[in-house]
Amino acid sequence: MRFIIQRDRLVQSVQDVMKAVTSRTTIPILTGIKIVATSEGVTLTGSDSDISIESFIPKEEDGDEIAEIKQTGSIVLQAKFFSEIVKKLPTDSVEIHVENQLQTIIRSGKSEFKLNGLDAEEYPLLPQITEENVIKIPTDLLKAMIRQTVFSVSTSETRPILTGVNWGVENGELTCIATDSHRLALRKASIETETAEHYNVVIPGKSLNELSKILDDTNKLVEIVITENQVLFKAKHLLFFSRLLEGNYPDTSRLIPTESKTDVVVNTKEFLHAIDRASLLAREGRNNVVKFTTNEDEVIEISSNTPEIGHVVEELQSQSIEGEELKISFSAKFMIDALKTLEGSEIKISFTGAMRPFVIRPINDNSILQLILPVRTY
Structure with missing residues (x-):
């Protein structure tokens, strides 16, 4: 040669x-x-x-x-x-x-x-994949969908299936879901597909992270071929194969509340920065927990207390608060991770009580949601 x-x-x-x-x-x-x-x-x-x-x-x-x-x-x-x-x-x-x-x-x-x-x-041969049922998706959309879900996969091997992202394809729509059982990220998008096949597979989070690093930021289409135990991503001059995780992904639809008792609309950036500041004193402790309280005049109080270090409290004007008064605690890290993936200047947070999972969505966009389980502190 x-x-x-x-x-x-x-x-x-x-x-x-x-x-x-x-x-x-x-x-x-x-x-x-x-x-x-x-x-x-x-x-x-x-x-x-x-x-x-x-x-x-x-x-x-x-x-x-x-x-x-x-x-x-x-x-x-x-x-x-x-x-x-x-x-x-x-x-x-x-x-x-x-x-x-x-x-x-x-x-x-x-x-x-x-x-x-x-x-x-x-050298072992690459998997031979027959390209019958091809799904097509623009590269930049694929990268966004990975970014908006993969951070929620579990890092623990106790339940290996949760270290992957669940991809479902049905009626020309791709749904990606990741959860580590304390939080959940979901993103949907319409895709081009030449097949009426339904797919429900789990792709390792590590594979999707690596794929995302290699793909260019273009709107050119990536072709995706799913088989029983492999998935193939085809971009220009590039083939990326990943094995799929074995097992059944838990049914997460039951986790996502359909109604809410308190709805809060806030400016995404202001809220992100306030949570970030409140977590400064909480990072040392194991918990990294911040408290969120709704007050009168549509004001939210965000606070954190780490006895050996100190206390921080900040008030934030929301766009609107509807429903019952609320006091809830959650992981600042989970909230920051979730907020960073949401596009749009305003988000709506829907609570169903102090110990129930709550949902964060951009206003007027049903294609993406983040769900977080609160922490018991009261």
Whole structure:
């Protein structure tokens, strides 16, 4: 195998596939990146058997030559060393040449590295997915949906299914739900689909985080193919495979209250900053809890008390308060996380009592909601 390639494109592709490579694998060859040169271009693959990423660099694009393939072939190179080498090479082009016994020469300018490679035939094959039922979604919408839900997945392995985001597809609508049993995030969107199939799958939160980092902020469509145990995301020159989590996701629809006893409308930014300030003294303690009290004249009091440190109280003018008076306590961190995902200048918080879950929504937008369970302090 022998080819010359633009260094920037190689670095970008290496960084993308590195997101799937881990040093903690039981299959030694998976600590490497697989490189395949064909007459069309160069394909790089990284995998940790949960996530697999394939990045393709075409021979030419928009009339520019990116890679010159002198001899086709394949090799697996140690990801850790290969990624560091290509990042630090001195000139804009790189020559990669595999000699006999899999020894690989990496040349750029007057710099030359020799790396011992592994036989690409031994690299596990990527899942074979038949692309029958394709869902299409704009990249920027997909990234927003991930951002607005993935932070609510559980970080504890006691219930592995909760470490993923539940994706449901029905009647041209995608619904993403994440919960760690103390809070819940839900986001819906219309999507293009060529199938009437219903899907209900759970994608690991870690996979979605990595996918989101790789995707560009464009409105180009990403194609999504869901099978029994895998999901494939296809963007330009990029394939991202993730295994799905096994098991049934809990029915969260029962958690979301349909009625409320107290509705409060506040300015999103003002409320976020007030909660942030109130949590300054609560962060030290284990609890990080703030108290929220409705007062007369549509004023909210936000306070926090950490006996060994001090007390903070702040009044905030709401746009409106309807319903019963309320005193409730909740995690400041959960509230800040939720508020950061909501777009729009005003939000409505619907409470059904001091010890019941409450719901936060942007005004006039039913496609997204955040739910938080209160903390017992009174």
